[in-house]
Every structure is written in structure tokens, then in C-alpha cells.
Amino acid sequence: MIDFLGYNDKDFPIPELPSDDACIGRVIEEHRERYFVMCEQGVFEAGVTGKIMFNSESKDEFPAVGDWVVLTPMDEKQGLIHQILPRKTVFRRRASGRKTGEQVIAANIDIAFVVMSGDEDFSLNRLERYLTIIYDGNITPVIILNKTDLFTKDETNEFVDEIKTRHPEAELIWTSALTESGIKYIIELLSPGKTYCFVGSSGVGKSSLINRLTGGERQRVDTISDSTAKGKHTTTYRELIELENGSFLVDTPGMREVGISGSDAGLEETFADIIAVAETCRFRDCTHTNEPGCAVITACESGELQEAKLENYLRLKRESDFYQMEEYERRQKGRSFAKMIKEVKNYNKAKR
Ligand SMILES: Nc1nc2c(ncn2[C@@H]2O[C@H](COP(=O)(O)OP(=O)(O)OP(=O)(O)O)[C@@H](O)[C@H]2O)c(=O)[nH]1
Ligand SMILES: [Mg+2]
Incomplete structure (x- = not known):
């Protein structure tokens, strides 16, 4: 039995290792494709083997923070990653910018804290993007409303009510990293051997909360963007930190885009109230926009369902469907290209 950094060989049997x-x-x-890997012998800076590099079809086949991997040391400080062990859970989003496919933000996470604050960052629609991704990856979400010191009690209560009305099923904690108010409720959730990640927009206080939990100033100043950010401690890479009680925290840089991929399971859980009512629509393929006998529209009119939540559901569902269609087309294209190469090869062979 290995009990190291949360690794449990009951979850994943140890694979056959490539060397002694x-x-x-x-x-x-x-x-950026260089990783720091903690092993019992120490920390190794590592890249992946050529096999992983060339056989991977998409970015999610590369290691991510939280992954358990098989590593061979090359010297005392450098190593090579041979294999990623199967992931128990995964926090992934649609790759940002013009890239295709999915990007794994963190793997083997038990609880994801979605941090938001009451200032301009407050958005229930964005919160639902996070919840969709989290549920889709088999992770349990906990919502944190941070920076409560900037608001009156009544204002905080209003934010809390808005979140609870929209998502009564999700656990919600309100905190201030500045005054430490509410931090104890986060600590109560942290168990040894479990891994927790903090996600949310830049500046909401993810690293500040983590600093409170570690009890020290472990955060590094971002020297690269120091001149533009005036010494702001903005997080620029993902890292896993071990707490004294044996639990693990993943700090992530703020996300500008929270694009969902094909996340139907996540949508079904995040919007379970809408999905339940939708079962009783007259048409099975009802789009809940203008069909006669649409139970969802009727439920919105009677106040049983929230219209704003429905609008966001329909938007995210379209995004999920679009992603799946795009991926399907991309694979088909890839396949027909591979088929063409094969045909050319066969033709050349036949000619010889
Ligand atoms: N008033 C107040 N300020 C806070 C609180 N939490 C964080 N801050 C401040 O907000 C700013 C951003 O905090 P960070 O912890 O760096 O935010 P982050 O979410 O890690 O941001 P990124 O790393 O860029 O994603 C800092 O100036 C913090 O001091 C809080 O609870 N109350
Ligand atoms: Mg940070």
C-alpha cells in the first residue's frame, strides 16, 4: 500500500514500471510542457517521453497538476514522464483562444472551490459555467463568496440569497481573506489525502485564501509582469501545495475564458431542476423556446423555474452541442486525411 501525496493504490493499482x-x-x-513532479526521492523537473508527445491527439493527454505519473529519473533533478495514471476526476475546459480540443486545468480533485467576489466579478451565469465543468469532471463544487469585508452585512446577504436561490443544492461559504472571517468553514472541509482546487476570475482572492490556509506568505511575486501589474501577486501557473494536515490545494491563475466543452452530464446536474421539468414537455426534442405544450416555459411563467437560469442553460447547451459537433467534424477530417495517406502509401507500394 502506497500512501504518498494522496496516492492510493486501492484507487489505481501500480502499473508495471518501465525500469528499476x-x-x-x-x-x-x-x-508550458515542463512539469515539476514530486516523488519520494524528491522533486524532479520533467518533460514527457517522445511517445506521449507524438501519440497524443489532444492536449488533455498531456500531464496536468494533480496527475499521478510514472517517472524515470535522468539525474538527481531531472526526469522523464512515461505514463499518466488514470484520472479519478478532471477539471477541464474548452481550450482557450483559437486552439481546439480541451485543456486539463487540474486532475484528481475532490472538491473545487469556485471563488467569486461581490464586486464587478459577481456573475451567476459564469458561476454556472464553473459548476457545469466541475460536475462534468465528477468533482464536488463548493462556492466561496470572498471579500465580504468590502460589503455591508445586508449587501452580503443579498449576494448570498441570489446564489442560494439559483443553486440551493451547492454548498456556499462566505469569507474574507483579509479579516479571516469564514475561513474556518473552509478548514472544516479539508481532509488528509484529499485534493482541493481554487478556481475563479483573476483578483477574487484565490491565492489570498490559500495563504490563510497555509498560514504563511508562500505566494510568489510575479516578477515578469511586475512593471505592468505594479507588483500584484497574480498567479501565473498552476501548482499543488501540501498542507500540514495532509490535504492538498491547487492554486490556479484566474480564468478569462471559462469555455465548456461537450459537457452534457455537467449541464444535467447544474440545471437538474430544468431537466426534470423538461421531461414532461409535449415534444421529446422540445427546445424550450416556443413550442406548444412546453412544460419549461409554463414553469417559468408560474415562477417555479427561473427565466434567467433557463436562458443560461440554453446558451450553455448550445455551446456544448457546438463543441461536440466541431470535435466530430475535426475527427472525421483527421480520419479522412489518415485514410488518404494510407491509400497513397498502398498505391506507392503497389507501383513498386
Ligand atoms: N478587501 C479584500 N481584499 C482581498 C481579499 N482577498 C484578496 N484580496 C485582495 O485582492 C487582490 C487579489 O488577490 P489574489 O489572492 O492575488 O487573487 P487571485 O484570485 O489569486 O488572483 P489571480 O492569481 O490573478 O487569479 C489582492 O490585492 C488581495 O490583497 C478579501 O477578502 N478582502
Ligand atoms: Mg492567485
Whole structure:
């Protein structure tokens, strides 16, 4: 039985190792395809083998923070990642910008804290994007409303009510990283061997909350953007931190885009109230926009369902469907290209 960095060989049997000196480690930092992997012998800076590099069809086949991997040391400080062990859970979003496919933000997460604050960051629609991704990855969400010190009690209560009305099923904690109010409710959730990640927009206080939990100023100043950010401690890479009680926290940089991929399971859980009513619509393929006998529209009119939530559901469902269609087309294209290469090869062989 291995009990190391939350690795439990009951969850994943230890695979056959490629050599005697190979070991199991956990990815604790990710920097553009270079990884820091913590093993029992220490921390190794590692890249992936050529096999992973060339056989991977998409970015989610590369290691991510929180992954357990098989590593062979090359010297005392450098290593090579041979294999990623199966992921128990995964926090992934649609790759940002013009890239295709999915990007894994963190793997093997038990609870994801979605941090938001009451200032301009407050958005129930964005919160639902996070919930969809979290449920889709088999992770349990906990919502944190931070920076309550900036608001009156009544204002905080209003934010709390808005979140609870829209998502009564999700656990909600309101905190101030400045005054430490509410921090104890986060601590109550942290168990040894479990992994927790903090996600949310830039500046909402993810790293500040983590600093409170570690009890120290472990946050690094971002020296690169110091001149523009005036010494702001903005997080630039994902990292895993071990707490004294044996639990693990993943800090992530603020996300500008929270694009969902094909996340039907996540949508079904986030919008379970809408999905339940939709079962009773007259048409099975009802789009809940203008059909006669649409139970969802009737429920919105009577106040049983919230119209704003329905609008967001329909938007996210379209996004999920679009992603799946795009991926399907991309794979078909990839397949027909591979088929064409094969045909050319066969033709050339036949000619010889
Ligand atoms: N008033 C107040 N300020 C806070 C609180 N939490 C964080 N801050 C401040 O908000 C700013 C951003 O905090 P960070 O902890 O760096 O935010 P972050 O979510 O880690 O941001 P990124 O790393 O850019 O994603 C800092 O100036 C913090 O001091 C809080 O509870 N109350
Ligand atoms: Mg940060």
C-alpha cells in the first residue's frame, strides 16, 4: 500500500514500471510542457517521453497538476514522464483562444472551490459555467463568496440569497481573506489525502485564501509582469501545495475564458431542476423556446423555474452541442486525411 501525496493504490493499482529506478510521482507544477513532479526521492523537473508527445491527439493527454505519473529519473533533478495514471476526476475546459480540443486545468480533485467576489466579478451565469465543468469532471463544487469585508452585512446577504436561490443544492461559504472571517468553514472541509482546487476570475482572492490556509506568505511575486501589474501577486501557473494536515490545494491563475466543452452530464446536474421539468414537455426534442405544450416555459411563467437560469442553460447547451459537433467534424477530417495517406502509401507500394 502506497500512501504518498494522496496516492492510493486501492484507487489505481501500480502499473508495471518501465525500469528499476522508475517511480510514481505527482505533478505539482506545470509550466508550458515542463512539469515539476514530486516523488519520494524528491522533486524532479520533467518533460514527457517522445511517445506521449507524438501519440497524443489532444492536449488533455498531456500531464496536468494533480496527475499521478510514472517517472524515470535522468539525474538527481531531472526526469522523464512515461505514463499518466488514470484520472479519478478532471477539471477541464474548452481550450482557450483559437486552439481546439480541451485543456486539463487540474486532475484528481475532490472538491473545487469556485471563488467569486461581490464586486464587478459577481456573475451567476459564469458561476454556472464553473459548476457545469466541475460536475462534468465528477468533482464536488463548493462556492466561496470572498471579500465580504468590502460589503455591508445586508449587501452580503443579498449576494448570498441570489446564489442560494439559483443553486440551493451547492454548498456556499462566505469569507474574507483579509479579516479571516469564514475561513474556518473552509478548514472544516479539508481532509488528509484529499485534493482541493481554487478556481475563479483573476483578483477574487484565490491565492489570498490559500495563504490563510497555509498560514504563511508562500505566494510568489510575479516578477515578469511586475512593471505592468505594479507588483500584484497574480498567479501565473498552476501548482499543488501540501498542507500540514495532509490535504492538498491547487492554486490556479484566474480564468478569462471559462469555455465548456461537450459537457452534457455537467449541464444535467447544474440545471437538474430544468431537466426534470423538461421531461414532461409535449415534444421529446422540445427546445424550450416556443413550442406548444412546453412544460419549461409554463414553469417559468408560474415562477417555479427561473427565466434567467433557463436562458443560461440554453446558451450553455448550445455551446456544448457546438463543441461536440466541431470535435466530430475535426475527427472525421483527421480520419479522412489518415485514410488518404494510407491509400497513397498502398498505391506507392503497389507501383513498386
Ligand atoms: N478587501 C479584500 N481584499 C482581498 C481579499 N482577498 C484578496 N484580496 C485582495 O485582492 C487582490 C487579489 O488577490 P489574489 O489572492 O492575488 O487573487 P487571485 O484570485 O489569486 O488572483 P489571480 O492569481 O490573478 O487569479 C489582492 O490585492 C488581495 O490583497 C478579501 O477578502 N478582502
Ligand atoms: Mg492567485
